[in-house]
Amino acid sequence: MLKKLQSNRTALLLLALCLLFIYGCSTGPKRTDTPPAEKPIAAITDISPSDAAEKTRLAYAQFVDVRTTAEYKAGHADRAVNIPLDTLEQNLDRIEKNEPVYMICETGRRSREASEILARNGYTMIYNVTGGTAEWRSKGLPMK
DSSP, rough: OOOHHHHHHHHHHHHHHHHHHHHHHHHHHHOSSOOOSSSSSOEEEEOHHHHHHHHTTTSSEEEEEEOOOOHHTTOBBBEEEEOOOGTTTTGGGGTTTOEEEEEOOOHHHHHOOOOOHHHHHHHEEEEEETHHHHHHHTTTOBOO
């Protein structure tokens, strides 16, 4: 009988230790091995010149041409303002963060790069005009 009592005591002790272990592992703040992201990168949406022309006709539309000043002066999409790519980061205060912004260049490469700069700086509604001013012009869309 003493042996049976000792066996029951050992079983109860093991059960208590298991319950403590399970309870101890299931409470408290959960750790994560991945650090939190600094800022989510906004999605950059490609938009055709025709769709961009329609959207930028609105009274308040941000339409930025990131080509050089000389390229811009030679002809640009109607309503586009010029902020050359190499000066974009110094001019971010000219672009509203929480409003849609349409980016254009000559072919789409520089405007894609500019869009990525905006995304890294917290802009959330970024549209890259595919084909750029070259395609805009070829479709007969309004130019200045």
